[in-house]
Amino acid sequence: MKKWIWYTVSTVFILGIILFAYGFGQAVSIGIEINQAPETNQTIIETPVEPEVVDAVLVMGDSLARGTGDPTGEGFAGHVIKGLEAVAEEPVTLYNIAVEGLRTQALLSQVTDPQTLEGIRGSNLIMISIGGNDIRAIERIESDQKSQYFRDALDKYLVQLGEILSTIRAENASAQLVFIGLYNLDYSPSNREQSGYLIEWNQATQKLLESFEGTLFTPTYDLFKLNLESYISADGLHPNSEGYAAIGDRILKNLGE
Amino acid sequence: MVKLIENEIMKTFYKKRIHVIAGILLVLIALFAYGEHYTLTRTQDRVSEQLGIENAEDWKNIIGQQLLDLERRLDNPYIPEEGKASIRVRAEQLRFYLDNDVSPIGSSAARFMGQLMEQSIFLFLPLLIILLAGDMVSGEVNTGTIKLILTRPVKRWRILLAKLLALSMLEMFVIFMMALFSYVIAMLVFGYSGFNEPVITGFRVVESQLDTSAVRTIPQWQYLMMTYAIGYFVAFVIGALSLMVSVIVRSTSASIGIMMSTLIGGSFLSLFISDWKVTRYLFTVNLNLTSYISGSFQIIEGLSMTFSTLVLLGWALGAISIAFLVFTQKDILA
Amino acid sequence: METVLSLKNVSKNIKGRPIIKNISFEVKRGQIYGFLGPNGAGKTMTLRMIVGLIRPSSGSIEICGVNTRKDFVRAMSNVGCIIENPELYEYLTGRDNLELLRKMEPDIPQSRIEDVVELVGLTLRINDKVGTYSLGMKQRLGIAQALMKGPELLILDEPTNGLDPAGIKEFRSLVKSLSKDQGMTIFVSSHLLSEIQMICDEVAIILHGKIIKTSKVIDLTIDQKITWQVTNVQKAMKLLLDDFGIEAVKETEETLSAFTDDFRLTAINSAMMSSDIGLKYVFKKQKSLEDLFMELTGGETIG
Structure with a gap:
């Protein structure tokens, strides 16, 4: 028994020392590497070499803009790009800064980022999809005060959206602005209250957009009403590629392409 | 000398010290694993709810989309090169998950082992080592057996050296137990070893901002080797310090108590590091070596892997010198 | 060598206070030498200095002609000792204890362990953990470890502590036989004067850290x-x-x-x-x- 202990411990030790030498050496070398990498005082905003493009498209907003639910990852943005490229016969750049689950407040913060402003400046088409997550939050509220909540949320949203549009216009006075309207997930009469909110939301948004130059509100409410089965993806929330194609096509048509 | 080392190791085993440490490790690792598992299932449920995932397979779609997204971003001319490094690295990780059919939300034995060491290295592991080493000398003085060994025709420094070397071997054994137990328990709980999974390393904090320009991936097994090697280094340093205290202080409980309070109290002083320059030379503050490669934040300027390593090495060598000096001159009065 | 142990002008100060003051004496080969003194006189302190547990502040100690400061290893290789209580590793067996100590010195054959165990009469309990031993058994084991290497000089501090009258008698005959049959030199400190009188040839008496008398026992009790x-x-x-x-x-x-x-x-x-x-x-x-x-x-x- 005694010799056993000694042999085990000494074997473990010898093996361990070898592994230790290797592992520790590695760790230290990474440590040194990290220290030697050049230090930058600020994140440098690279001004890109002007690419030879006809169009530069910027897409911002929530998961709809991201293209969630589309296995190819295209979403409506990709579809629109394809359409534009077919007509222009030249590559079109797509800059997609959309974030899943984004709400209007967050988009407002994002839009003031130096990177985003650079992107806004360099684009001639800017597409926005936002508000779905804001209004979905209301849906979940179970209260008699629900309509009051809706009012407050809508007011806040309009103020924020207004600021977003102002910021964009301040950076880029000429780019075409396209806003994607909200669709419904339950068009049945039993869901009348929520449907009502959705419609009012869309109308208010359209009205706000009209107070700015060069804007286009693209509704989706009617597109999905009779096509829920075929246009919604497996997650029951986002469009699938057919649904996104439908949205993309409508945008293209609206743009006159 | 070899015989002397053998003696010391025998003594520690028969004292059942190693058994106690093994027991503590087992219990703690099991609890840690259970905790991981528990939060994991909660997280999985929550994520599924949020993203509207019906079944587990859908993570592939989501990952697929995220990957496409990242690849698109890489093509974007507006993002600076430095930013691209982190995107590239994240894309690599996602590609791995897809190619190997591994869900990124789950955990693996390798990940668990790494996390265990990262979390234990600055407090739990040192405490275990203190338990091991704290009474190496003071215990023998207390029980009187020191008289037995010091009246043999053997120079005193050899006896202390044997204790030090035995300690180093036992520390390796403890690290080994830690690795072994965590691997076995994690495999039981998570069932997936994940040693080839890529891990991102190379984060830096420059002027309180996360700089990802030097970031790259390394396979999990390599990361683990580094982490555990660092663990052994820390164990060795703490062992040396405990040995010194054990030589100087007569009572075993005082010896262990002093080390423990220094360890815990010292970590408080890390709050002052940015301003009070002296504190960065304390050993307690530099124990968290794994944070340099794992990318957890370092709040302080001027601390680096090399710096901390050297500081700790200095403490260890200083402690060993003092221990030898005192031990060879000491009068055993009791 | 005629003189097995010699102390010359050995002093020890602790925190400035002189505890041992300039003591000198000699123990010749084959003698059974006693060291007497009241509690606190400095017996144990002197013994500890001889075996290297404490460093003398001044003076020299030689064992078989070798200075303990200059060549500790060579000096101590001639010595077996028990200082005060024979504390051993309680969590090890008696045999393990002896093995452990045997390993620390070169050239002690395994068979010696059996020999000394038999000599001190512990053969029945040698494989039990020392924690289970009575005081008397621990004392025996203590003597066993001191004798293991067959030393020239045996140093014993209060060796009959904890032994019953039968044990004390056994001890006495053991010491006498070690001296007579093996020519071992034995240095004993004790406060049991009757015992010292019975076994020792010569004594040194210490008081307040000073040797006040050294002489043959016979001369003192004539x-x-x-x-x-x-x-x-x-x-x-x-x-x-x-x-x-x-x-x-x-x-x-x-x-x-x-x-x-x-x-x-x-x-x-x-x-x-x-x-x-x-x-x-x-x-x-x-x-x-x-x-x-x-x-x-x-x-x-x-x-």
């Missing part, structure tokens, strides 16, 4: 203690003092005692009988070390 029972103690004491120059001690109202040898006793007795002291009884007792001790130390126990 005197006998005589007790007279008389009617007039005062007169008897005066007679002893005036006529014989002997200071007597009044024991009781009727008895007094003094040290003297046989030759003078006859003269004293007849002198007492001639004067009207009223001599009734005369007792004789061999002077013991205890008596000597009391005499020298004046009955002090702590320095």
Whole structure:
């Protein structure tokens, strides 16, 4: 028994020392590497070499803009790009800064980022999809005060959206602005209250957009009403590629392409 | 000398010290694993709810989309090169998950082992080592057996050296137990070893901002080797310090108590590091070596892997010198 | 070598206070040498200095001619010792303890362990953990570890501590045989003066950190203690003092005692009988070390 202990411990030790030498050496070398990498005082905003493009498209907003639910990852943005490229016969750049689950407040913060402003400046088409997550939050509220909540949320949203549009216009006075309207997930009469909110939301948004130059509100409410089965993806929330194609096509048509 | 080392190791085993440490490790690792598992299932449920995932397979779609997204971003001319490094690295990780059919939300034995060491290295592991080493000398003085060994025709420094070397071997054994137990328990709980999974390393904090320009991936097994090697280094340093205290202080409980309070109290002083320059030379503050490669934040300027390593090495060598000096001159009065 | 252990002007100061003051003595080969003194006189401190547990502040200690400071290893390779209580590793068996110690020194064959175990009579319990041993057994094991290497010099500090009378007797014969049959030199410190008297050839007596006497045991106890029972103690004491120059001690109202040898006793007795002291009884007792001790130390126990 005694010799056993000694042999085990000494074997473990010898093996361990070898592994230790290797592992520790590695760790230290990474440590040194990290220290030697050049230090930058600020994140440098690279001004890109002007690419030879006809169009530069910027897409911002929530998961709809991201293209969630589309296995190819295209979403409506990709579809629109394809359409534009077919007509222009030249590559079109797509800059997609959309974030899943984004709400209007967050988009407002994002839009003031130096990177985003650079992107806004360099684009001639800017597409926005936002508000779905804001209004979905209301849906979940179970209260008699629900309509009051809706009012407050809508007011806040309009103020924020207004600021977003102002910021964009301040950076880029000429780019075409396209806003994607909200669709419904339950068009049945039993869901009348929520449907009502959705419609009012869309109308208010359209009205706000009209107070700015060069804007286009693209509704989706009617597109999905009779096509829920075929246009919604497996997650029951986002469009699938057919649904996104439908949205993309409508945008293209609206743009006159 | 070899015989002397053998003696010391025998003594520690028969004292059942190693058994106690093994027991503590087992219990703690099991609890840690259970905790991981528990939060994991909660997280999985929550994520599924949020993203509207019906079944587990859908993570592939989501990952697929995220990957496409990242690849698109890489093509974007507006993002600076430095930013691209982190995107590239994240894309690599996602590609791995897809190619190997591994869900990124789950955990693996390798990940668990790494996390265990990262979390234990600055407090739990040192405490275990203190338990091991704290009474190496003071215990023998207390029980009187020191008289037995010091009246043999053997120079005193050899006896202390044997204790030090035995300690180093036992520390390796403890690290080994830690690795072994965590691997076995994690495999039981998570069932997936994940040693080839890529891990991102190379984060830096420059002027309180996360700089990802030097970031790259390394396979999990390599990361683990580094982490555990660092663990052994820390164990060795703490062992040396405990040995010194054990030589100087007569009572075993005082010896262990002093080390423990220094360890815990010292970590408080890390709050002052940015301003009070002296504190960065304390050993307690530099124990968290794994944070340099794992990318957890370092709040302080001027601390680096090399710096901390050297500081700790200095403490260890200083402690060993003092221990030898005192031990060879000491009068055993009791 | 004739001299196995020699201390020359050894002193020890602790925190500036002198504890051991300039002691010197020599132990010759084959002797059984006793070291006596009251508690706190410095016996243990001296022993610890001899075996290297404590460094002397000054002076030199030589074992078999080798200075313990200059070549500790060579000096101590001739020594087996027990200092105060024989503390051993309680969580190991007796055998493991001996093995462990055996491994620390070169050239001790495995068979020695069996030999010493038998010698001290622990064969039945040697494989049990020392934690289960009685004090007597631990003492035996202590002696066993001291004897393992067959040393030239055996140093024992209070060796009969914890032994029952049978054990003490065994110990006595063991020591005598080690000295006689193996020619071992033995240095014993004890406060059991009767024991020392029985086994030692020579003693050194220490008091307040100083050696106050070294001498052969016989020489010290050659005197006998005589007790007279008389009617007039005062007169008897005066007679002893005036006529014989002997200071007597009044024991009781009727008895007094003094040290003297046989030759003078006859003269004293007849002198007492001639004067009207009223001599009734005369007792004789061999002077013991205890008596000597009391005499020298004046009955002090702590320095």
